[in-house]
Amino acid sequence: xxxxxxxxxxxxxxxxxxxxxxxxxxxxxxxxxxxxxxxxxxxxxxxxxxxxxxxxxxxxxxxxxxxxxxxxxxxxxxxxxxxxxxxxxxxxxxxxxxxxxxxxxxxxxxxxxxxxxxxxxxxxxxxxxxxxxxxxxxxxxxxxxxxxxxxxxxxxxxxxxxxxxxxxxxxxxxxxxxxxxxxxxxxxxxxxxxxxxxxxxxxxxxxxxxxxxxxxxxxxxxxxxxxxxxxxxxxxxxxxxxxxxxxxxxxxxxxxxxxxxxxxxxxxxxxxxxxxxxxxxxxxxxxxxxxxxxxxxxxxxxxxxxxxxxxxxxxxxxxxxxxxxxxxxxxxxxxxxxxxxxxxxxxxxxxxxxxxxxxxxxxxxxxxxxxxxxxxxxxxxxxxxxxxxxxxxxxxxxxxxxxxxxxxxxxxxxxx
Numbered sequence: 001x002x003x004x005x006x007x008x009x010x011x012x013x014x015x016x017x018x019x020x021x022x023x024x025x026x027x028x029x030x031x032x033x034x035x036x037x038x039x040x041x042x043x044x045x046x047x048x049x050x051x052x053x054x055x056x057x058x059x060x061x062x063x064x065x066x067x068x069x070x071x072x073x074x075x076x077x078x079x080x081x082x083x084x085x086x087x088x089x090x091x092x093x094x095x096x097x098x099x100x101x102x103x104x105x106x107x108x109x110x111x112x113x114x115x116x117x118x119x120x121x122x123x124x125x126x127x128x129x130x131x132x133x134x135x136x137x138x139x140x141x142x143x144x145x146x147x148x149x150x151x152x153x154x155x156x157x158x159x160x161x162x163x164x165x166x167x168x169x170x171x172x173x174x175x176x177x178x179x180x181x182x183x184x185x186x187x188x189x190x191x192x193x194x195x196x197x198x199x200x201x202x203x204x205x206x207x208x209x210x211x212x213x214x215x216x217x218x219x220x221x222x223x224x225x226x227x228x229x230x231x232x233x234x235x236x237x238x239x240x241x242x243x244x245x246x247x248x249x250x251x252x253x254x255x256x257x258x259x260x261x262x263x264x265x266x267x268x269x270x271x272x273x274x275x276x277x278x279x280x281x282x283x284x285x286x287x288x289x290x291x292x293x294x295x296x297x298x299x300x301x302x303x304x305x306x307x308x309x310x311x312x313x314x315x316x317x318x319x320x321x322x323x324x325x326x327x328x329x330x331x332x333x334x335x336x337x338x339x340x341x342x343x344x345x346x347x348x349x350x351x352x353x354x355x356x357x358x359x360x361x362x363x364x365x366x367x368x369x370x371x372x373x374x375x376x377x378x379x380x381x382x383x384x385x386x387x388x389x390x391x392x393x394x395x396x397x398x399x400x401x402x403x404x405x406x407x408x409x410x411x412x413x414x415x416x
Contacts, residue, residue, distance in 0.1 A: 049077050049132070049140060053111040058083045059124060064177075067145065068136070068169040070161070075140035076170060077107060077132040078177075082125035083115070094129040095208070095412060096174055096182040100167070100190035103159075103303070104296040106138035109187075109395055113284065117398055119185065119405050126409050129178060133170045135162055137246070138297040155245035158306035158319045159189065163196045171203045181208040183412045187395050188360070189307075191215040195369075196316060196339040198348060209349035209415045211408045213394040214361040217341060218368040219311045247301040280390040281357070282397035316341065341372040351382045351411040353404050355389030382411055 050061035054077065062078040081094070099110050099120060110132055115121035124130045134141045136157065142149040174182050184207055186194045191212040198204055244253060306319045313320075318336040321327050327334055344350075350373070354366045363385075373381060386393075386403055394404060 049075070049107060049111075049134075053108060054079060054120075057115050057121065059115075059121065064173070065143075066169050066173045068165040070165050071145035071147065072136040072165070073141065073143040073145065074136060074166060074170060075107075075134045075138075076173065077134075079120060079124045079130040079132075081129070082121075082127070084125075094127055095416070096129040096131060096178045096180055097123050097412065098131045098133060098171065098174055098182050098184050100133050100184065100186045100194065101135070102188035102190055103299050103307070106140065106297050107132035107134045113396060113398065117284075117401055119395070119400070119408075122401055122405050123409065128183075128409075128412070131170075131174050131182070133166075135166050137299055142298075149246070152245035155247075155300040156302060157300050158303045159193055159196075160306065160318050162193045163200070163202070167193055167197050168203050171206050175206040181206055183208050183415065184210040185213065185408065186210070187213045188216055188391065192217060192310075192316075195341055195344065198344045199339045199341050201343070201345075204345050204348060207348070209351070209412060211351040211353070211411060213353050213404065213408075214358055214391050215352050215354060215366060215369055216361055217316050217372075218314060218365040219360075219362075245301055246298050247304050248298045280392045280397070281388045282393050282399045284396070284398050341369070342375065344373065344376075346376050347380055349380045349382075349411070349415055350376065351384070351408060353384040353386065353394065353407070355391070355393060356385065356387040357390040360391045 048063050050063050054061035059079050060081060062080065064076040064078065066074045066076050068074065099107065101107055101109050110120040111118050115125070120130050120132060137149075137155065144154055147154040171182065184194060186192075191214070194210055194212065195215070195217050198207075198210070302319070309320050310316065316339040318331065318339070320336045321330060324334045327336060331337055352366070352370070354361050354363065356363060370383065384404065384407055389397065389403070393400060397403070
């Protein structure tokens, strides 16, 4: 079928929808190359994220390598203070805050707006010690103690492994560096892995509080025709389609697969932004442009399957190997274990902010999440509903500082 000239950005809306990731992947222009990108290589400034996006604004910034217990080497950045010291004392008296991005993007997403609109800079200017995580497989975290990123085994992981390895490793590192419990901020998939981790009691002794923006756990109400087709397509053994362990958003196999999805009956790939992600109210065009110069990032194909299973099953569970014997081998059970969110410590301070126009973190699904937290101590949970916000507004919206970020800062300060 003939595709509209804006097809590259449209298919990225589809991809973002399935992956529970930031929907602004779709906000490109047809002036770019395939998939709305500037080329077929990942743009990675040699000097690292600090030089590319932080120091240029006058902030101090430090780069660290964090090795996970399964050998991945993760890039972590630290903004220890604001441009004028940030107030709140110096050194270890500052509260550490860890920022965790979603899938198909990296820590750059916290830094794309101007300093007075980007959460990482705003936190630093308000006296916090800011740490930015980059999960395995993203451009600054494509290293391993024994494996090469070209090896299929490098990509043999799902978000279960982020729960078991990446998140604990980064949290441990920040805790040892600062000597303090930290506040946590997650967006989209960054909320999913935090909720799963806390439900298993992982690292809760090192986390002071958590702010969850566009929280993702239950996805039963993603019911558009496109969503149904996408979830059904990705749940299958996708590796048989691609023959690839790495799901590279900038590669031809992914583009061809998405074109095939868009050609299916009942699927409209012409105008997906509002229908799929919700109508974001407050995105800046120049920020969208900068976003597409830096993102998207690769993920594991196996991770794609796991995310699709989460959409399909409507529950939060470990990866399903699709075979009773394989599940028995890995879990000792015929079905993958469920992450029981009612096990999250009832005294762990939580702040949840969700939007009325968010088609990914749907209001009804957030209510299901809140129901699972109903035993939480009332004074330990804060919930914010932003009627006009959709998924991307919570991280890139030009009004997010006044609407959401200031509330996050107030919440963190109450944890002193």
